[in-house]
C-alpha cells in the first residue's frame with residue numbers, strides 16, 4: 384500500500400496574538416511564519432480569524448472579497464499577504480481563516496485559504512458548521528447571525544507530502560468530516576480554531592485526540608493566543624496529536640509556535656497495531672466516505688462558488 388505521507392514533514396502551528404489592527408495582524412503573522420520556516424517548518428498554520436478579532440460584530444467590518452479569484456489587492460489584502468508569504472517562506476501555508484464577503488450573494492463566510500510554496504492558492508475552505516451555542520451563564524454565540532455556511536469538505540494535495548484536510552474550529556466536532564478525509568487518504572487534519580474558556584476546558588484536547596484516534600492520522604488545532612482584554616477569549620493551547628492519539632506538543636495561552644515532526648511510520652505502526660482500518664463492517668453500516676460527499680480534493684479547487 385502506498386504511504387499516506389510520502390516523506391517526513393515538519394508542521395508548525397502559530398498561536399498568534401491578534402488585535403484590532405488588520406495591517407499589524409498581517410505583518411505580525413508574516414514575522415511568525417518566517418520564524419517557523421527558519422526553524423525548518425514545511426507546513427505552517429495560522430489560527431481562525433487571524434487578521435481580525437473574533438466576533439459577529441467584527442466579521443462584516445473585516446470581511447474581504449475573494450471572488451472572482453484571484454481578487455485584487457484592495458479586494459483582499461490578506462489573500463495577497465498570504466500568497467506572498469507562502470512564496471517568501473517556501474512553505475505550505477494554511478492561512479487560518481478570515482471573514483469573507485461574497486458580493487454576488489451578499490453573504491459572509493468564515494474562510495480558510497491554503498497556499499503552495501510558489502504562492503499559488505491551493506484550496507478554499509468555508510466553515511461548514513457554524514458556531515451557534517448557548518450554555519446558560521457561560522457562553523452564547525451565534526455565528527449564523529452574520530455568517531453563512533460553506534457546503535463542502537476540503538482535502539488538499541501537497542504533492543511532496545500527501546493529502547491534508549482543512550476545516551475550521553467548530554467543524555472539528557463533526558467526526559464525519561475527519562472520517563471522510565482520512566478515508567480519502569489524508570495523513571493530517573488541520574483545524575484553525577478559537578475555542579473559548581468554557582468549551583476549551585471541556586473539549587479542545589478531547590476533540591483533537593478523538594479525531595486522531597478514530598482515524599489514526601495526525602491532527603493539528605491552531606488557536607489565537609488568549610487575550611483577556613478582547614471581547615472573545617480564545618482558549619489557546621494549540622496542539623499536535625499523533626495517529627495514536629498522544630499529544631506530541633501543546634502550547635499554553637500565550638503567543639508561541641508549536642512544532643512536530645510527522646512521519647509515515649507512525650501512521651503505519653498505529654494502524655498495524657490496532658487494525659480498525661481493515662476491520663470495518665460496511666456490510667453492517669455505511670461507509671460515510673462513499674456516495675454523495677461534497678468535497679474538493681484534486682488540488683485544483685481554488686475557490687468554487689457556493690450557494
Ligand SMILES: NC(=O)CCC(=O)C(=O)O
Pocket residue numbers: 431513514551552553554556576577578579582583586
Ligand atoms: N470558533 C468556533 O467555532 C468555536 C468553537 C468552540 O468553541 C466549540 O466549543 O466548538
